[in-house]
Amino acid sequence: MAHDHDEHSDDGHDHGSELSEMQLRVRALETLLAEKGYIDPAAIDSIIEAYETKVGPHIGARVVARAWSDPAFKRALIEDASKAVLALGLLNRVGDHLIAVENTPKLHNIIVCTLCSCYPWEVLGLPPVWYKAAPYRSRAINDPRGVLGDFGVKLPAGTDIRVWDSTAETRFIVLPMRPAGTEGWSEVKLATLVTRDCMIGTGLPRQASEVA
Amino acid sequence: MDGIHDMGGMHGFGKVEPEANEPVFHAEWEGRSLALNRAMSYAGAFTIDVSRAAIEELPPDVYLSSSYYKKWAVRLENLVVKLGLADADEIKAGHALHPGKSLKRKLDAAEVPNTLTRGSYARPAKAPARYKLGDRVRTKNIHPTTHTRLPRYARGRTGVIEALRGCHVFPDAAAIGKGEDPQWLYTVLFEGRELWGDNAELTLKVSIEAFEPYLEPA
Secondary structure, rough: OOHHHHHHHOOOOOOOOOHHHHHHHHHHHHHHHHHHHOOOOHHHHHHHHHHHHHHHHHHHHHHHHHHHHHHHHHHHHHHOOOHHHHHHHHOOOOOOOOOEOOOOEEEEEEEOOOOOOOOOOHHHHOOOOOHHHHHHHHOOOHHHHHHHHHOOOOOOOOOOOEEEOOOOOOOOEEEEEOOOOOOOOOOHHOOOOOHHHHHHHHOOOOOOOOOO | OOOOOOOOOOOOOOOOOOOOOOOOOHHHHHHHHHHHHHHHHHHOOOOOHHHHHHHOOOHHHHHOOOHHHHHHHHHHHHHHHHHOOOOOOHHHHHOOOOOOOOOOOOOHHHHHHHHOOEEEEOOOOOOOOOOOOOOOOEOOOOOOOOOOOOOOHOOOEEEEEEEEEEEEEOOHHHHHOOOOOEEEEEEEEEEHHHHHHOOOOOOOEEEEEEEHHHEEEE
């Protein structure tokens, strides 16, 4: 493959000549689709803006913080996460079949999509590159403890691992355990402990000592 | 199809490499690639299953060597030609050379906030669910050459029905123009060793979301 190097250079880490090639290629496609009357470039701008500025893991963090603070909300979240998240009022609409899975001292949950890139966009935003890439998609289901090691996470030996492969239109979010030493914290402060990765299961929440 | 996209359990891809403070998009065209796909999907040009199948049909070397949003861009080029919405000469020219077809609707900027919610794929059931919680089931040993959501690693394996998720659009049918053909969807839980033998740690458990046609009683 003569273009092997170029084909590799747009993987998000090496912005070589491929980048401008892709820029031209996508621009040409947009021009074509607009001239055909199929799309409105202003809507394209608006979608990009939404994913860059509005939708993201800060939404999921508020959901987790509420679950840590309010046992009734936590029960509702586990029962029907779509309904519970909608009731929280952070979003005007929530898609069906959002499912929250709870970590305990005995059980750690990890979410993956081995077939493509299914991810709870509404509460976590767009997935990171690693979530969509071959190393994670291939190994999360047969070597999850090794994958956690790649993230610098070491679970206690007594914590079992459960992996959820998102093979349909159900979407999963991990409800991590509330860190110790956070008694009396406000929801807003608790939310600062909640990382994107801890809601995928590839991380743990920040410890109380890590935030001011 | 037994394609390169079906990666669960494959060896040799190396370590996961998280990027600190990763931006939402690494280049402007990535966002446009995503948004163009979303807008064309909203317009009714294709369903989610048709669009997934189009990614899976990329040649394996292209799939592996292209970044995520490049795959989305190439998929969209391929799909609009395949669906007769544009011709290959127009893709090459980067301009319309022929009149467009009529699509169901067109996304405008004001409507975008209402499209950030995922569509619903739940449908009324045609028949009662065949399985109940706790039932032991075996996944079928199927190898369709078309789109399926039963991963290879979980075929011919025995697990337990852990949850019923309602009746949903069946991707295997929808992806090939056979309609929505709604089917019951279950969470099926497997012991790690049922899937991976002694390579799996003893207590590992893995679940898939499995449509009823993928399953038989065990």
